[in-house]
Amino acid sequence: xxxxxxxxxxxxxxxxxxxxxxxxxxxxxxxINLFKQNFYRVSAHFTSVTGLKKGANVELAxxxxxxxxxxxxxxxxxxxxxTMEIRQNVKLPxxxxxxxxxxxxxxxxxxxxxxxxxxxxxxxxxxxxETESALDLEELVSKYIFEKK
Numbered sequence: 001x002x003x004x005x006x007x008x009x010x011x012x013x014x015x016x017x018x019x020x021x022x023x024x025x026x027x028x029x030x031x032i033n034l035f036k037q038n039f040y041r042v043s044a045h046f047t048s049v050t051g052l053k054k055g056a057n058v059e060l061a062x063x064x065x066x067x068x069x070x071x072x073x074x075x076x077x078x079x080x081x082x083t084m085e086i087r088q089n090v091k092l093p094x095x096x097x098x099x100x101x102x103x104x105x106x107x108x109x110x111x112x113x114x115x116x117x118x119x120x121x122x123x124x125x126x127x128x129x130e131t132e133s134a135l136d137l138e139e140l141v142s143k144y145i146f147e148k149k
Contacts, residue, residue: 038088044128049080051109093118100134
C-alpha cells in the first residue's frame with residue numbers, strides 16, 4: 001500500500017511540474033506581460049506604415065527596446081500615428097529618427113530607432129519628429145516594370 005502511495009505522489013508532482021512548465025512557455029511565447037513592466041510611451045507620425053502591426057518590435061542598434069502599442073489614422077494630416085512603448089531604462093534623445101524597416105526580404109516590419117546627439121531626452125507622451133516611412137516594395141517593382149520611356 002505504501003509503494004502505491006509513493007508512485008501516485010511522484011506522478012502527481014510530475015504532472016504539476018509539467019503544467020507549470022507549460023504555463024510558463026505559453027506566457028513567454030505569447031509575449032504576455034503578467035507583471036507590469038516599466039514603459040514610457042512615445043508617438044510618431046508616418047506617411048505609410050504598410051505591413052507594420054501592433055506588437056511589432058522597436059529596436060535600437062538591433063536590440064529590442066520596446067514594442068508598437070497602437071496604430072491609428074490621424075484624420076487631420078491623413079498620416080499614421082504610431083504609439084510605441086519604450087523600456088524605462090532606455091533614454092532616447094529628442095532628435096532620434098524612427099524608421100520602419102523589414103527583417104529579411106519578406107519578413108515582418110519593425111520600427112528602427114537611430115539615436116541623435118541631443119542631451120534632451122524624450123519623456124512619456126512626447127513625439128518623435130523625424131520619421132522615415134515603410135518602403136513599399138510592390139510599388140517600386142511596379143514602377144520599374146510598367147514605366148514607359
